[in-house]
Amino acid sequence: MKSFLSFSLLLLATLVSAISSTGDRLLAVLDDVAEKATYSKFLGDLESRGFKITYETPKSESLSLFRLGERKYDHVIFFPTKAKGLGPNLTPNLLVQFLNQKGNILLTLSSEVPAATSLVSLLTELDITLPSDRTGLVVDHFNHDVLSAADAHDVLLLPVPRPARPDVADLFASGAPADTPIAFPRGAGVLLGAGPLLTPIVRAPATAYLYNPKEQAEVLAADELFGAGAQLALVAGMQARNSARLAVVGSAEMLSDKWFDAKVTKVGEKKEVPTYNREVAKRVAGWAFQETGVLKVNWVEHRLNEAGPGANVSNPAMYRIKNDVTYKISLSQWDWDKWTGFTVPANDDLQLEFSMLSPFHRLHLAVDAAHSSPEATAYTASFKLPDQHGIFNFKVNYKRPFLTNIEEKNTVSVRHMAHDEWPRSYVISGAWPWIAGIGATITAWLAFVAVWMFSKPADARVVLKKTQ
Amino acid sequence: MAPKRHNARDITPSAAATTQAGPTTAGTVPATAAVTKPYRVSVTTKDSWAQVVGNVWSHYLKTTPQRTKLIDVFMAFLIVVGALQFLYCVLAGNYPFNAFLSGFSATVGQFVLTASLRMQTTEANKSDFPSVSPERAFADYVVCSLILHFFCVNFIN
Numbered sequence: 001m002k003s004f005l006s007f008s009l010l011l012l013a014t015l016v017s018a019i020s021s022t023g024d025r026l027l028a029v030l031d032d033v034a035e036k037a038t039y040s041k042f043l044g045d046l047e048s049r050g051f052k053i054t055y056e057t058p059k060s061e062s063l064s065l066f067r068l069g070e071r072k073y074d075h076v077i078f079f080p081t082k083a084k085g086l087g088p089n090l091t092p093n094l095l096v097q098f099l100n101q102k103g104n105i106l107l108t109l110s111s112e113v114p115a116a117t118s119l120v121s122l123l124t125e126l127d128i129t130l131p132s133d134r135t136g137l138v139v140d141h142f143n144h145d146v147l148s149a150a151d152a153h154d155v156l157l158l159p160v161p162r163p164a165r166p167d168v169a170d171l172f173a174s175g176a177p178a179d180t181p182i183a184f185p186r187g188a189g190v191l192l193g194a195g196p197l198l199t200p201i202v203r204a205p206a207t208a209y210l211y212n213p214k215e216q217a218e219v220l221a222a223d224e225l226f227g228a229g230a231q232l233a234l235v236a237g238m239q240a241r242n243s244a245r246l247a248v249v250g251s252a253e254m255l256s257d258k259w260f261d262a263k264v265t266k267v268g269e270k271k272e273v274p275t276y277n278r279e280v281a282k283r284v285a286g287w288a289f290q291e292t293g294v295l296k297v298n299w300v301e302h303r304l305n306e307a308g309p310g311a312n313v314s315n316p317a318m319y320r321i322k323n324d325v326t327y328k329i330s331l332s333q334w335d336w337d338k339w340t341g342f343t344v345p346a347n348d349d350l351q352l353e354f355s356m357l358s359p360f361h362r363l364h365l366a367v368d369a370a371h372s373s374p375e376a377t378a379y380t381a382s383f384k385l386p387d388q389h390g391i392f393n394f395k396v397n398y399k400r401p402f403l404t405n406i407e408e409k410n411t412v413s414v415r416h417m418a419h420d421e422w423p424r425s426y427v428i429s430g431a432w433p434w435i436a437g438i439g440a441t442i443t444a445w446l447a448f449v450a451v452w453m454f455s456k457p458a459d460a461r462v463v464l465k466k467t468q
Numbered sequence: 469m470a471p472k473r474h475n476a477r478d479i480t481p482s483a484a485a486t487t488q489a490g491p492t493t494a495g496t497v498p499a500t501a502a503v504t505k506p507y508r509v510s511v512t513t514k515d516s517w518a519q520v521v522g523n524v525w526s527h528y529l530k531t532t533p534q535r536t537k538l539i540d541v542f543m544a545f546l547i548v549v550g551a552l553q554f555l556y557c558v559l560a561g562n563y564p565f566n567a568f569l570s571g572f573s574a575t576v577g578q579f580v581l582t583a584s585l586r587m588q589t590t591e592a593n594k595s596d597f598p599s600v601s602p603e604r605a606f607a608d609y610v611v612c613s614l615i616l617h618f619f620c621v622n623f624i625n
Contacts, residue, residue: 425624431564434571437553438624441546441574442617448542448582449610455535 019050021334022102022290023074026051027065029058029090031081039079042255042281049291049336051075058086058116065089065098074103075289078119080110080252085117092121099244106288108252109188111137111154111213126238127193128248131226133212136188138232138250140208145183145264147272157181157266158234160276161202167348171292171402172201172283180276181266183259187251189232197238199401201247201284204232235284243404247288255281286336287402294334295342295404298376302327302394302410305382318413320421321389326382327352328368329396329408332375341377343367352381353395360386365396389416539586543579550575570624577616585609 026046030036033055036043047053054073056063058081066072076098095118099105107123109115114134115123123130130136139153149155160176163169182202189210192198204210209228211220234250253259254277263272286292304311305324319325329352333342344350354361363381371378385392392414398406425431532540553572562568588597588605597605 422625425564425567428564428567430560431567431624433556433560434553434564434567435624437549437571438574438617438620440549441578444542444545444549445578445613445617448538451538452535452606455538 019337020074020290021294021296022104024051025073025075026053026289027073027076028053028055028079029063029076029081029086030055030079031057031083033057035079038256038258041257041260041278042285045278045282046285046289049286051289057081058083058090063087063089065094065103071098071101071103075106076103077106077108077285078116079108080113081116082113083116084114086119090116090118092118092125095119095122096125099240099246100242102242102244104244104288104290105246106249106285107246108249108255109135109190110252111135111186111188115188123190123248126246127195127198128236128238129191129193130188131210131212133215135212136210136226137213138184138187138189138204138208138210138234140205142207142267143205144267145185146267146269147263147265148185154186155264156184156187156205156208156234157264158184158202158205160280161235164200167345167400169293169345169400169402171287172280176276176279180273181264182280183254183262183264183275183277184234184251185253185259187234187249187254189227189234189250190236190248191227191231192233192236196399197240199237199239200233200235201237201287202233202235202280203230204228204234206230208232235280237284237287237402239402239405241405243294245288245290247284249284291334291336293402293404295398295406296332296334296339297396297406297408298330298332300327300329300394300396300408300410302412315410316412318415319385320415321385321387321417323385323414324382325385326380327365327394328371328378328380329365330371330376330378331406332377339375341372341374343377348400350379350396350398353397354383354385354392355395356388356390356392359395360388360392385414389414533591536586536590539582539589543582543586546575546579546582550579567624570620574616574620577620578613581609581612581616 028036028043036055043053064072065076095105107119109130112135115130117134120130120134137154138156140156141153143157144153145155145157158181160173160180160182162173184202189204189208192200204227206229209220210226210232216224233248236248238246238248240246249255259275260278260281262275262277264275265272283292301314302316303314303326304316304319305326310316331342331350332339334340350365352361352363352365353359354363361383363383365379365381368378368380371380390413392412394408394410394412396406396408425435550572553568553575557568557572585605587593588600588608589602
């Protein structure tokens, strides 16, 4: 009975921890705690996945991201707030510090409420630009919802976000029905800088543009346009180098219960279709809160791939030049509630570098089925070390959009040949003539010495007489 | 002989019958036999060269002590062996370079040591090496040769 109890407790513990790979403490910052009813389905989904949500308003005295220098929360979600600033507990500096300590942030904008200055500063820090008046409205006269925004054209219907390139992991669109649109009601867009950490998740359609309904209601001059078309990111992601994540959702209303259940109709069609918002909200939040696209290195092994002493030693600190070496790395991917083997996306390549300052080898890592399991996939490469001694690194540097950065470095020394490791000269057939040369010299010398010893010394006087 | 040669030199330019260069006229040639001159001159030069070599050879055989002759035979052998090794290196490449160095330098080194032995044991050089007896020179030679062989065999690996 006791064992059963402990077993069920253990099971419960695994179920409860079966959420984000980094933690379950989620802080939701709202203007008014009562506002959470608007997003009850979204927040309910998060809770059902195991997050423990704390609701706070920016004015709250008890609000603090850190306690004794440690993060109090693993993730923060910001809903639009009317206040211009967020107070002393949520300064941009503290938010950056939160990211630096591997906290994750999901940030929502709205066209009705300007974003808090604190958040605008944070986004500027990350090279994500908002319009100068901290908000704006994205409209599209060709891709709006006919039912709810027949005149205003401010409820955009967007296709499910496919990966921008075929080698990027498909975290948001996989398994989505073909023609279910995402409703993007009354939202703002952002412009992303050129940095490699920033990735748009949903781009605006080519015919969409952003304007300020208060100041530009009558006339929108071309040179006053903040952004248009695909340059506007409606949902964007930023993954820092420590793999902390920040997601910006342009429309907070998109996450509301109303739009989870809404039916929409595209321009030129009569059919009413349900929106895909609930699934997209789940996936974007899941990505931001480290539930998908999280990679982990289970183990790394490199060893000598040739017979002899040292063949059984794992991860030796030293190799010799021109040794045959095998490298293995085991990778897992967190898939909502469990670790699975990580499969490199098609058209992408996981590579091993053997480098001293610059890579001497850059090799394809192939799947090693013998060392793989459902929870982990092993990748392997075998190669001959270069003819160069020094301090080298086995390095796997796999940094891809939406996936945790992997930079695995194992340093080894590569020594030169010891004096007794060269092949003997008699093994090399090219050396035989010279061996014969030495042999002939020595043999002839021995014969010479022997004959010399037994030959009669010359009669000095006779020789002298003759030379005279 | 001398006046005749003088005559011939004086006569041949004016007669303009000579068809050959001046230097070859050196020898015991009568000035009147202008046509048969080249043939007879060359034969006699060849003969004289053979005679010179023969003289040197017989002189060498007569005056050289037997041990010095032995040294010379050995040195000639070393030259042949060294030339063969170098030829092989030029033709077939120097791939195990240490093997070439070791083989070739064993031969060259042995040649140098043997030459030294020859210098120290020749009677004519006795005044240059007053303190070195032939026995002492040979002992030095054996020790140095053994060291050379040791190094070369080591180096060829």
